[in-house]
Amino acid sequence: xxxxxxxxxxxxxxxxxxxxxxxxxxxxxxxxxxxxxxxxxxxxxxxxxxxxxxxxxxxxxxxxxxxxxxxxxxxxxxxxxxxxxxxxxxxxxxxxxxxxxxxxxxxxxxxxxxxxxxxxxxx
Numbered sequence: 001x002x003x004x005x006x007x008x009x010x011x012x013x014x015x016x017x018x019x020x021x022x023x024x025x026x027x028x029x030x031x032x033x034x035x036x037x038x039x040x041x042x043x044x045x046x047x048x049x050x051x052x053x054x055x056x057x058x059x060x061x062x063x064x065x066x067x068x069x070x071x072x073x074x075x076x077x078x079x080x081x082x083x084x085x086x087x088x089x090x091x092x093x094x095x096x097x098x099x100x101x102x103x104x105x106x107x108x109x110x111x112x113x114x115x116x117x118x119x120x121x122x123x
Contacts, residue, residue: 029079 023031092098 029075 019031088101089098092101
């Protein structure tokens with residue numbers, strides 16, 4: 001028994017996890033995208049209904065009522081980056097080629113990070 005679930009019955013999140021456990025990562029990604037979109041639409045409709053009746057729902061802060069648009073989806077960005085890396089690595093025939101790729105990529109990352117760091121005398 002848990003504090004939030006005294007009868008020890010499976011909650012919705014546990015059921016969702018059990019549903020997606022046997023499927024591959026791409027299908028899990030699609031599943032969660034669909035679930036998130038459904039939830040977002042429900043929340044959006046709830047906000048619109050409350051605004052049309054002139055009510056502000058108590059659990060929504062006034063600044064949260066305005067619709068916000070995400071400029072990008074970081075999970076999607078990471079997923080695409082992994083796919084690009086896998087395409088490059090899968091074409092490599094030896095471990096030495098792969099190690100050289102990672103060394104070159106690491107050095108490129110370090111130089112980009114260094115360009116964005118403040119000098120210690122300005123911190």
